[in-house]
Amino acid sequence: MLKNYFKIALRNLSKNKLHTGINLIGLSLGLGVSILIFFFVQFELNFDKFHSNSENTFRIKRFEVFEGELRSSFSTPIVSAPVFKEEFPQIQKITRFIGGVAQAYLDEENTQSQEFLTVSPDFLEIFDFKLLQGDKSSVLNDKYGIVITEETSKRYFGDSNPIGKSIRLRVAETYEEYQVQGVLEDIPTNSSIQFEMLLNDENLDFLVEERSRNSWYNVFGETYVTLANASQEQDVESGMEALMKKVLGEDYEEGEYYFTLEPIAGMHLSDDPITGMVETTRPKLLWILSTIAILILLIASINFTTMAIGRAMTRAKEVGVRKTMGADFGQLVFQFLTEAFLTTMASLVVGVILAEVLLPTFNELFEKNLNLVYGINQILILIGLVIFITLLAGAYPAFFLSGLKPIKVLKGTLSIHFGKQGLRKGLVAFQFFISFLLVASTLIMVHQMNTIRNYDLGFDQNMVVIVDVPEIPSTSFVKTINDSFKQAELYRQSLSARSEVQSAGITIATYGDDAFWDAGFPLEEGKQFQFKVNFVGGDYVKTLGFDLVEGRDFNPDQGADSSAFVINEKFAEAMGWDDPTAEMMPSTRFNSHEIVGVVKDFNHASLYRDIEPVLFAKSPEAVFSGINSLSINSATNPKVVVKGSGMDFDSFRALLESEWEKVFPSEAFSFSFLDETVEAQYRADERLGKMVFFAAGIAILIAAMGLFALAALSISGRTKEIGIRKVLGASSWSISWMFNKEFLVITVIGILIALPLSFYVMQSWIEQFAVKEWPSWLNFTLLAISGIGFTLLIVSAQSYYASQMNPVKTLKDE
Template identity: 90%
Template sequence: MIKNYFKIAIRNLSKNKLHTGINLIGLSLGLGVSILIFFFVQFEMNFDTFHSNSENTFRLKRFEMFEGELRSSFSTPIVSAPALQEEFPQIQNVTRMISGVAQAFLDETNTQSQEFLMVSPEFLKIFDFNLLQGDPSNVLGDKYGIVITEETAGRYFGEANPIGKSIRIRLGESYEEYQVAGILEDIPENSSIKFDMLLNDENLDFMVEERSRNSWYNVFGETYVTLSSAKQEQDVEAGMEAMMKKVLGEDYEEGEYFFTLEPISEMHFSDDPNGGMVETTRPKLLWILSTIAVLILLIASINFTTMAVGRAMTRAKEVGVRKTMGADFGQLVIQFLTEAFLTTMAALIIGVILAEVLLPTFNELFEKNLVLVYGLNQILILVGLVVSITLLAGAYPAFFLSGLKPIKVLKGTLSLHFGKQGLRKGLVAIQFFISFLLIASTLIMVHQMNTIRNFDLGFDQNMVVLVDVPEIPSPSFIKTINESFKQAELYRQSLNARSEIQTAGITIATYGDDAFWEAGFPLEEGKQFQFRVNFVGGDYIKTLGLELVDGRDFNPDLGADSSAFVINEKFAEALGWDDPTAEMLPSTRFDSHEIVGVVKDFNHASLYQDIEPVLFAKSPDAVFSGINSLSINSATNPKVIVKGTGTDFESFRALLESEWEKVFPSEAFSFSFLDETVEAQYRADERLGKMVFFAAGIAILIAAMGLFALAALSISGRTKEIGIRKVLGASIWSISWMFNKEFLIITLAGILIALPLSLYVMQSWIEQFAVKAWPSWVNFTLLAIGGIGFTLLIVSAQAYFAAQMNPVKTLKDE
């Protein structure tokens, strides 16, 4: 019996090759894109689930009140880890997690920058990273023991067993030998925590002064805890206030400074730009991508339904004959669903092949290493897609056709006009609505990103190169900055001596939402004044082309203007200054200083953020003497910022590298472009825009095939009417218009609903930008005209060929 269903289904599908081909192409395209998206979403949803204690493990989140605004961050005080373990018996294990970069020996003459995580010995008890070699109970117990990944081991030691071997690393003022105590399997792709090397957090004494290590107001890295049970989360949070009263004493004010716990199962999904040290994905992105996949599949399924209903009269006779021969309702339903199932299965096979072909492009677009592994979860996704599409595309035609009365069908008295046409037109209108919704959304995104790309940031980013200079570590943060700047100044001066160099400066911060450090000092009225700070040297302001609106630039000589500040207009405005160069910062905490210049407001952060008060200083002593809060979320090593005189980058790079080898003969040379750093801030939205554009193209292609097939069906069913109209003198234009007006109404309905809805849907996306711009009504008008022209072209072409037919052939009896 089942064999017969498949035989008849294959016979019917092969008999109607055009319709089968259109359905197959549409479903294959839809499935290919959807498989990639659904597998990607499933991959993202499984982040950090491989940790056996994931339900009981939490990340500490800090809340602090500034000027009546409660701000949050995942940066925590170093002292919080032992305090939590002492205060709460519910906590089984706790670990710090502090990232850093140090110079490490590759051989006797060359070093490289080595990223690392500094963690507590309990780190590998909390997180299930696979230890291949080493004692799991004490692999991080020694201050001078390190754990490295397989990839890192190969980079340092090749094929040799690294256990017991040493790597020389500079965390403080000199290099120390660290012995490899363990080898980890390379970190899984679905881990939010990524690292190459683990060090014991006892090494913090090389990097941070004791006063800072014991301060509740200096924050470094993050803190993770494992509870005996996830149900104890509320108990721990409820006890936070008592702990803060205990440790802060008279400084404690209720609701001003406290901590909460965030489950690690949630840390990968964050819309917060300050997502901490872990790799994050915006939940909104996953929702948008999933919606795109569903919409594309819906359009492809609508094609199947509209063409099945369009062929209803032909299939109705088949149903009548089969019912007369004894077929019941259930058998006919199964027969039609079998045809839908076979088409979907064939499309699935092609779709999987298409997904594999598109995978490298998808990975490049989203900067992922997604691999299409067909495990149980993936198989269930594929089965779900097949079942859903089979029912979605085939259910209505199956139940509708199987329910026809054989007497009416065979007598020729059955009328399908109203239901058939109404449903088909409604489904086509939905197709056009979805297609134009995606196109209009793409238009809005492209226009906004072009606005961002062409926006004047207030500084020159073209042909500006940033060269990373090694940091000279020290427990004293001020000493680290000063000594590192002296080293950077040697390189800057060597570049300045070359005629090919226009200007060169030194900076700590580059560009981005957290690149400039955040600092604050108390005002007389008790409020906290928050601002962004950057330490600079040389001709920084000149190199970036920042515009001075008052006063002067820093003296570029090393040591000069050590007590001077340059601020931006926003800084002066926030403090209500009319003549900033005659003012002093309103806090008695600051040492003697002067404000020597004011630069025009510029965008130091991405255009997601408003312009903030900014202060530039050459000496950290002048700033650190007055502030009472400091938050650092970016690299702390200096960069020499260079602008050349020519356009030949290869020779420019060779010059930078040759001068580097003179000053730093054993250090690795590393550089980046400022404009690429700027562009990187918008990469996520650029990727999303490309994905929506691609989806819109697929949707239009599938809708076009559906419109072509539906128009062909509509015209083929009215050939006699066309013949009569021609005999009565109707022109080709009037016949073409007769068909076009039906489809134009459908097109206009889809456009008129899609365009305003796209503005509503994209409102939340565009609101994330501080600088925003909507496309003009002209753009939307042209889009609507394009949609109308698209419909006219497809329908008119088929109507023209139908009108060219000889009426004698179409009017003769069958």
Template identity: 70%
Template sequence: MLKNYLKIAFRNLAKSKLHTGINLIGLTLGLGVSILIFFFVQFETSFDNFHEESGQIFRVVRHEKGEDGMITGFSTPIITAPTFAAEFPQVTHTTRMIGSSAQAYLDENTTQTQQFLTVSPDFLEIFSFRLLQGEKEQVLQDKFGVVITEETAKKYFGDADPMGKSIRMQMGDNYEEYQVSGLLEDLPANSSIQFEMLVNDQNLDFTVAKQNQDSWFNVYGDTYVKLNDAQARAGIEAGSDAMMKKVLGEQYREGEYLFTLQPIAEMHLTENPDSGMVESTRPSLLWILAGIAFLILLIACINFTTMAIGRSTTRAKEVGVRKTMGADFGQLVFQFLTEALLITIAALLLGLLLAEVLLPTFNELFDKKLALVYGPTQILILFGLVLGITAMAGAYPAFFLSSLRPIKVLKGNLSIRFGKQGLRKGLVAFQFFISFLLIASTLIMVHQMETIRDYDLGFDQEMIVLVNVPDVPGTSFVKSINAGFAQAEKYRQALVGRSEVQSAGITIATYGDNSFWDGGFPTEEGKQFNFRLNFVGGDYVKTLGLEMAKGRDLNPQPGSDSSAILVNETFAKAMGWDDPTGELLPSTKIKSHEIVGVVKDFNHNSLYKEIEPVILAKSPEVIFSGINMLMIHDATNPKVMVKGYGSDFDSFRSLLESEWGRVFPSETFSFSFLDETVQKQYVADERLGKMVLIAACIAILIAAMGLFAMAALSIAGRTKEIGIRKVLGASSWSISWMFNREFLVITLVGVAVGLPLSLYFMQGWLEQFAVRDWPSWVNFLILAVGGIVFTIAVISAQSYRATQMNPVKTLKDE
């Protein structure tokens, strides 16, 4: 029986090559893209689930009361881990996790910046990273023992066994010998925590003063705990305030400083751009991509359904004959679903090949390491897609055709219109609606990203190179910053005398990457005033092309203007100053200082955020003396900003590298472009825009094939009518217009619904930007006219060919 079903299905599919081909191409395109997206969504939702007992692992979240309510952060005091272990018996293991870097000798003559995590000995007891060599209980016990990944081992030792070998790294003022005590398998791609090397947290003595290690008001890195039972979370959070009362003593204020626990499963997917030290993805991105995949598949399925309905007159006689010969309703349904299943399986196989071809482009677009593996979860996704598409595309035609009455069919009373013309039109209109929705959304996104790229940020970013200066670690934060600036000044002085260099400045923070520090101080009235902070040196203002609104620039000479600061216009407005030059910051504790100038507002942060009050200072002692809040965003080491002439970057880079080799002969030269740093902030939305554009193009292609097929079916079903009209004197133009008018209504419905809805949906997306702009109405008009012209072109080509047929042939009886 099954053999007969398959044989008949293959014959029917082969008989209608055009319609089978259109269905196959549409489903292949839809499945190829959808497989990538659904596998990507599954990959993103699988983050951190490889850890054993992952439900018992939590990240500690800090909450502090600020002027505008509670401030939440993932950085915690160093003392948090041992305090949680001592105060809560439900906590079985704890670890600090502090990201750091140091200069390390790659060989006898070359150093490089080595990133590492400073962790507690319990780290590998909490997280299930696979240890290839070494004992889990022992590898992180020694202060001068390190655990490295396979990739890091190859970097230092090639193919040799790394165990017991040494790596020299600068800790504090000296280089120390660290011995490899453990080798980890390279970390899974779906791990939120990524690192190259683990170092015992006893090494914090080299970089953090003892009083800061014991302070509850200095935060460094993250803290993780493992509980004996996931349900113990509620009790620990309820006891957090009591714990703080105990440890803070007289400094305790009820409800002003406490901790909660975040399950490790919730770390990766978050809308919060500040996700701490872990890699994160916005859940809204996954929802949008999944929606795009569903819409593309839906358009392909609509093609299948509309063409099956369009071919009903042909298949209806087949149904009538088979019912007369004894076939029942269930057998006919199974026959039609078998045809849909065969096309779906063929499209799935071709879609998998297409997905493999598109995978490198997809990974490059989203900066991921997605691999198309076919485990149980992925097989289940593919099985679900096959069943879902078969049901969605084949169910209605199967049940409708199988329900036809054989007497009516065999008498020839069934017309192609048979009451289902409205459904066909509605489905085609829905295809146009989706296509216009996607392409209008693409138009809005492209225009917004062009607005971002062309926006005047208030500073110059062209031909400016950021050169990273070697780290100078130390237990005193102020001394470490000053030592880093002294290093940077040596390199800056080597460049400023060269004719190829316009100017050079020094900065801690860059732009558009949220690297300006957060600071705050209490005013004389007792209110909290928060601002953004950057420490600068050299010709910083000149190099960036910042404009002075009032006063003067900072003196570029080292040691001068140590008590001088600059503020931006927003800072002056917040303070109510018309002319801030000569004014003092309204703090009760800040050391002797003077505001010497006001720079015009510039976008120190990305264009997602409004401009905030900013302080630019040369000396950290002045600012640190009077603030009661400081939050550092990654950047702690100075960079030299160098602005060159012309566009010959190769020779400019050679200059930078040669001077680097003279000033820092054993250090590795590394640099970045300021304009690229600025644009990195918008990469996620640019990627999303490209994905929507790709989806729009695929949707338009599938809808166009559907329109072509539907026009052909509609015209084929009315050839006798066309012949009669021609005999009665109708012109080819009038006949063509008859068909065009029918499909133009469908197009206009798609435009009328799709364009307004795209504006509605994109309103929410645009609201995330502080600077935003809508495309001109002319662009949407062009889009609508383009859709109308496209429809006219497709229908006219089909109808013209039909009008050229000899009416004598079309009017002959079968």
């Protein structure tokens, strides 16, 4: 019996090749894209779920009041970990989590940069990273013991056993032997925490001076805790106030400095702009992508439904005959659903193949490492998609056609006007609505990203190369900066001597939301003044083309202007200074200094953020003497920024490398472009825009195929009418217009609903930018005209062909 259902379904599908082909192509495209999106969403939702104790594990978040504004960060004081462990019995395990870069000695002529994390011994007890070799309880107990990943092991030792072998690392001022005590399986791609090498946090003695390690206002890295039970979270947080009073003493102000616990189960999917050291994804992105997938499937399913309704008269006779022969309602419903199921299954096979083909492009677009692994969860997703589409696309035609009265069908008195017209038009209008909603949203996103791309940031980013210079580690942070800058100055001077180089400067920060360091000092009235700080050298201001509005630039000579500051207009405005170059910092904490210049406001961070007060200094002592808080979220090694003179880049790069070899013969050379660093800040929204654009293209393609098929069905059912009209003298243009009117009304309705709704839908997205601009009404007018022209083109092509048919043939066809 079941075999018979399939045979009849296959016969009906092969008989109507055009409609079957359109359904297959539309559903295959929809499923291919949807499979990628749903698998991606499932991948993102499973981040960090492999940690068995994730429900009881928390990341500590710090809150601090500056100028009456409550600010937060996941950076924590180094001293907090042992204090928290001692003060709160609810904390079972705790680990610090601080990143760094060391030089790894390869041979007498070669070294390479090696990223690492300094962690507490509890790290591998808190997180379930799989240890392949070594004892979890002891591998991180030794200051000079390290744990590396499989990939890192192969890079240093090939296929040999690394346990007991050493890697020479310059974490401090000299190279030290670090022995491999454990090897971890490569970190899962769905882990928010990524690393290559773990060091015991006793090595912080090499990286941070004692005063900073014991200060509650100097923050480095992050802290994670595991509680005996998640319900104890409130107990720990409620005890924070008493602890802060105890450790801060007279500096404590109620509600102005405290910590909370954030569950790690939700740290990957977060709308919080403060992300810390982990990779995050905004939940809104998953909602948007899921909505796109569902909308594309809806459009493809609507094609199936509307074409089935369009062929209602043909299938009605089939239903009448089969009911007369004894078929009941349930059998007919099953027959039509079988056809929908076979079409969906065939589309699923093609869709899976299409998803595999598109996977590399998708991974590149979203910078992910997604694999289409068909485990139990993925199989359930595919089964769910098949059931969803079968019912969505096939249910209405199945129940509608199966319920027809055989007597009326066979006598020819049946009217299915609603099925042929009202519902069909509504579904087609909905298709156009979805398509133009996606297109209008794409237009808004493209216009906004173009606005961002062309916005004047207040400095010159073109043809500026950033060369990373190795850091010289020291227990003194000030000494690290000064020694590293002296080393970078040698390279800068060698470049400046070349005629091909316009200018070169040195900087700690480049560009980005967390690139400039956060610093603060107390004002006389007791409030905290918060600002951004960057340490620079050489011709930094000149190289980046900052506009000096008052005063002068730094003297580029090393050692000169060591007590000088250059600020931006926002800094002067926040201080209320009319003549900043005649002012001093309003705090007695600062050593002798002077403000020598003011640069025009510039965007040091992405255009998601407003411009903040910024201070440039050549010497860290001049700044550190006056501040009482410092937060560092970016790399601390100096960078040499170089402005070329317009020569071709290959020659320019060769110049940079040749000078590098003279100054750093054994160090690896690495560089980046400033404009690429700027663009990277908007990569997530650029990716989303490309995805919406791609989805809009597929939606239009599917809708076009549906419109083509529906127009063909509509025209084929009225060939006699066309013949009569031609005999009575109607022109081809009037016949074409007769059909176009019907579909143009549908198109206009879809556009009129979609365009204003796109403003509402995109409002929250565009509001995230500090700099924003909506497209003009002309853009949307052109979009509406394009939509109307799109419909006219498809319908006119078919109606014109039908109007050219010989009326003699159509009128005697009966």
